[in-house]
Amino acid sequence: GGAMTDPKGDRSKGPSEQDDPDLFTRIVDSDEKGVYVSGAKAHQTGCINSHWIILMPTIRLTQNDKEYAIVGAIPADVKGLTYIYGRQSCDTRVMEGGGDIDLGNAKFGGQEAMMILDRVFIPWDKLFMNGEFEFASMLVERFACYHRRSYVCKTGLGDVLIGAAATIADYNGVPNVSHIKDKIIEMTHLNETIFAAGIASSHQGHKMKSGVYLNDDMLAQVCKHNVTRFPYEISRLAQDIAGGLMVTLPSEKDFRHPEAGPMLKKYLVGRKGVDVENRMR
DSSP: OEEOOOOOSSTTSOGGGSSSGGGSOEEEEEOSSEEEEEEEEOSOTTGGGOSEEEEOOOSOOOGGGGGGOEEEEEETTOTTEEEEEOOOTTHHHHHTTOTTTTTOSTTTOOOOEEEEEEEEEEEGGGEEEESOGGGHHHHHHHHHHHHHHHGGGHHHHHHHHHHHHHHHHHHTTOTTOHHHHHHHHHHHHHHHHHHHHHHHHHHTOEEOTTSOEEOOHHHHHHHHHHHTTHHHHHHHHHHHHHOTHHHHOOOHHHHHOTTHHHHHHHHSOOSTTOOHHHHHO
């Protein structure tokens, strides 16, 4: 897990200027065996099922921020590390027992957490930056270059959403209506534009002195910029195609209810030959 994002506190101030020094992860102590760090890392996707966590600075640092210039590896179950699990929009439906339809990807769904570090120990041989503040901005920029190119993965989600939108259009009996086809074409165009920027960034990569390849910085930023805009438009179009049921659909618990279930199956039909449960899914 790449733990870069700190809570940051007052964004107009640097790490050493904050009222609470723990709003950025920092070294609080050291001995002959290593260093001890405190602070927090936010929005940590996948940290719960990682084996190791790499702690990194999140912004450009000054000489006053030397104690925050730290890169180190810690086991995910190290003493002093607390995970506070994030919330998802459909948590309550899952808790109702909707483990099949409402849960989504039951085995491999994504998750995020906040990580709280309280004097977490890092031995010297797992410490890769220790006060070299002048390299923090370069580290952040290079990490972001790789990471923002990697947002091309969102196009896989886009493919699934476009397929689902086309399927529900078929279930509703309108796959050949012109405005439906236009929307699916636009969704595909936006999705492949994200993909194109990510692939181009890799193709334009260059070899550095170390032998490591760094992908094209500008195209990586374009990929990220596309990802901050296009998936929301793709989702809007998908909701437009699916209709209001997309956001007002009763829960799986209602669907399985002996009294409400048959009524839902009666009134939530689509075209002939389509199973109501498939339409709900």
